[in-house]
Amino acid sequence: MRWGLLVAGLWVAGCGGSGATPAADYGEELFQDSRLSESQFNSFSCATCHATTATPEPGRMNAGYALHNVASRPNWWGGYETRLLDAVNFCYVNFMRGVTPLAPEDPKSRALYEYLVRLSPDPEAAALPLTVVKDITDVPRGDIGRGGEVYRAACQTCHGELHTGKGRIAANASVLPEVVGDYDALFPGVPKQLVVIEKVRHGQFFGVGGNMPPYSREALSDADLGALLTYLGL
Ligand code: HEC
Ligand code: HEC
Structure with missing residues (x-):
């Protein structure tokens, strides 16, 4: 459930406590900024696809889960990812056209991590299911x-x-x-x-x-x- 030993270590040693740290605030800014990705062809931020609230935001249906308690989940992407940074980099590389994955020691990764930790008050959060529809078939039309x-x-x-x-x-x-x-x-x-x-x-x-x-x-x-x-x- 850790970002990577290095970052987790630094985070514990460097900040020690809870609550809003400047790094978490910086992480929140990065989360909402499409320029986190260096690609000129990217227009998505993390917030384009992820809410951060505990309850669904009315009028929004995102492809990605809300990230409330995300840092406490034991795994991500329906069990495919077992390191939080890998789960994030999957999005960063595939959706935000990030050229190289975010490295654990990158100050931006550390700030994002602290923001995700701040979103995660419950240490016991469960992993979330992810059912990818493999075979495409037509669906009944609706209202x-x-x-x-x-x-x-x-x-x-x-x-x-x-x-x-x-x-x-x-x-x-x-x-x-x-x-x-x-x-x-x-x-x-x-x-x-x-x-x-x-x-x-x-x-x-x-x-x-x-x-x-x-x-x-x-x-x-x-x-x-x-x-x-x-x-x-x-
Ligand atoms: C274009 C949409 C999109 C963008 C942009 C995006 N994600 Fe995702 N993300 C997804 C989808 C879809 C999933 C798979 C469903 C899920 O697990 O939430 C996912 C999964 C995740 C997961 C795993 C959640 C879990 O419990 O399974 C994390 C963590 C995550 N994203 C963080 C981020 C962060 C941080 C950023 C910004 C750097 C980001 N994502 C950008 C769409 C996106
Ligand atoms: C996070 C942004 C995002 C969301 C949300 C999104 N799309 Fe897209 N969609 C794109 C982009 C960017 C493209 C063009 C690039 C590509 O094909 O991936 C696209 C392409 C498409 C295409 C054309 C594919 C092709 O090449 O002919 C269809 C159809 C489509 N989207 C349907 C939908 C529908 C329906 C929804 C809502 C359920 C949706 N999209 C939600 C970003 C998004």
């Missing part, structure tokens, strides 16, 4: 009103308004649902809606490119995905 709510809570921050992309944070985020107009040429014989489901469920993984995060079943249910597809007219 269009609910679909609009899901779009605004899950997709709009990055993709902007439907049809125009207005307000999107990522200049490279496709305009929805217009992007599917190319799919017959790009993915001949594959129903458009399956490509969209694949993108939402896998993000950049399983050979799909880009830097969009994947949505696990915990992050987005099939029922909400079905409602979203109705809203997208798919």
Whole structure:
């Protein structure tokens, strides 16, 4: 559950106590700043995909879990990561286009660590499940009103308004649902809606490119995905 022995040691020796330290405040700033990544092509901060509150933020459905108590969890990414810094670097490299992973002794890593510790008052927090949907199949369509709510809570921050992309944070985020107009040429014989489901469920993984995060079943249910597809007219 430690960042790495070095950082944990420094943290204990250097700060010793609890509460707000300047380093944790710096970590909070880094958490909210897309410039944490040196890539000019990145427009995401940690806060784009992670809430930090104990209870869900109304109107927001993030791909990543809320990081309340994150430093106390025994493992991360559904058990795939057993070091907190590795769990963070997975995001940093794959989603924020960080060129080299954050090193344990980097002052930025240490500050982020202290911020995550400050978010973790409960020393007994459990690991969280992560169900990656492996095989893509169609889902039953749902209510269009609910679909609009899901779009605004899950997709709009990055993709902007439907049809125009207005307000999107990522200049490279496709305009929805217009992007599917190319799919017959790009993915001949594959129903458009399956490509969209694949993108939402896998993000950049399983050979799909880009830097969009994947949505696990915990992050987005099939029922909400079905409602979203109705809203997208798919
Ligand atoms: C583009 C979206 C995105 C960005 C940006 C992002 N993450 Fe993540 N993160 C995810 C997703 C998706 C997961 C997998 C679901 C989960 O475990 O929360 C994840 C998982 C994690 C986990 C493991 C949580 C757990 O208990 O399994 C940690 C820790 C984490 N991220 C920290 C960070 C930090 C710190 C940053 C900024 C340096 C960051 N993430 C940036 C999407 C993102
Ligand atoms: C953290 C930002 C972020 C969030 C949240 C996000 N996307 Fe994306 N999405 C992107 C980016 C950036 C791209 C273009 C790069 C890529 O393909 O990964 C993209 C691409 C796409 C594409 C086009 C893939 C292609 O190449 O044709 C689809 C479809 C899509 N997103 C659907 C969604 C849906 C539906 C949601 C909400 C459930 C969503 N996205 C949430 C950032 C995001």
